[in-house]
Amino acid sequence: MAATKEITIALDRYDRHFPFFDGTVKAPDGFSYRALQVGQSDHLRDGTDRHGQMIKHQAFDVSEFSMSTFLMAIDRGLPLIGIPVFPRRLFSQSCMFVRADSDIEHPRDLIGRRVGLSSFQTTLSLLAKGDLKFEYGVEWERIKWLMTTDEKVKFDPKPGVVVDRAPKGTDLGALLDRGEIDAIFMPHPPASVMKGKVPTRRLFKDSKAEEQRYFNKYGWWPIMHVVAMHTDLAKAEPSLPHALMQMFDQAHEINDDFYTDPNWSRLPWIRYAYEESQRVFSNPWVNGFKRNKANLEQFILYSHDQGLLSERYAPERLFIPSTLDT
Secondary structure, three states, X not given: OOOOEEEEEEEOOOHHHHHHHOOOOOOOOOEEEEEEEOOOOOOEOOEOOHHHXXXXXXXXXXXXXXXXXXXXXXXXXXXXXXXXXXXXXXXOHHHEEEEOOOOOOOHHHXXXXXXXXXXXXXXXXXXXXXXXXXXXXXXXXXXXXXXXXXXXXXXXXXXXXXXXXXXXXXXXXXXXXXXXXXEEEOOOOOHHHHOOOOOEEEOOOOHHHHHHHHHHHHOOOOEEEEEEEEHHHHHHOOOHHHHHHHXXXXXXXXXXXXXXXOOOOOOOOHHXXXXXXXXXXXXXXXXXXXXXXXXXXXXXXXXXXXXXXOOOOOHHHHEOHHHOOO
């Protein structure tokens, strides 16, 4: 019997990835896999800095990876390529926080203010800045930006844009509380904010309704992460890209079954939330290139506008050619 080739897959511990960690996702013939629970900001079972490890050290064969940093990596010809699987998605509107007593009521009130981000190129940062400009008519260039983490791929900010770096260990929540910044745009706000130590509110008073309006307008839940692999592996194993897509589809099907049990989650009303999600969004997790092309084009527009890309290239450039018919 021919030996199987083991593939390492680095993932976060989302519910849709449980089937990888418990082994219920079946590997294709000729392959086995080892799912590594690697965080990005947080240290999980198998490590942290997933995106940095993938791009700098080629630590994994396949990895969940920042969409924004991936766009920059492709632009610079780094040895990564993607499959059109998108394991993390977020709207920007619910990730914009101001102080509870803030006079900021509308995105236009951010002009001239100071806003804290994780990094300039973090995908949520990219999306939020782009949405401000193209959805709400607020030029992100007229806002002052404060970063807390290093950029994964280096770039030069656009002339005249204020981009400052906070000292390591800075608590943006404390800065917000003291009025040293006016807002935070982050997928993972500081514990001081999330645990209520610093009184905050979302910029959009009904962010849920605003996000539904956004979804109804565009038809997508914005992509945050893509699944990336090394170009050498993609060339050496031409059957692997489609096999990986099928594995992620398996995981979603298994995960979907979890919610048939109304007590699967520790949240008392999780079944109601599941039913509402199905009613409002149908299947917002849809993978494949064709059905996500418009969202990818928007991200390329945003990234080029923010000085992160040298050109607005075609989204087909991001993925293994054999996956573009999906």
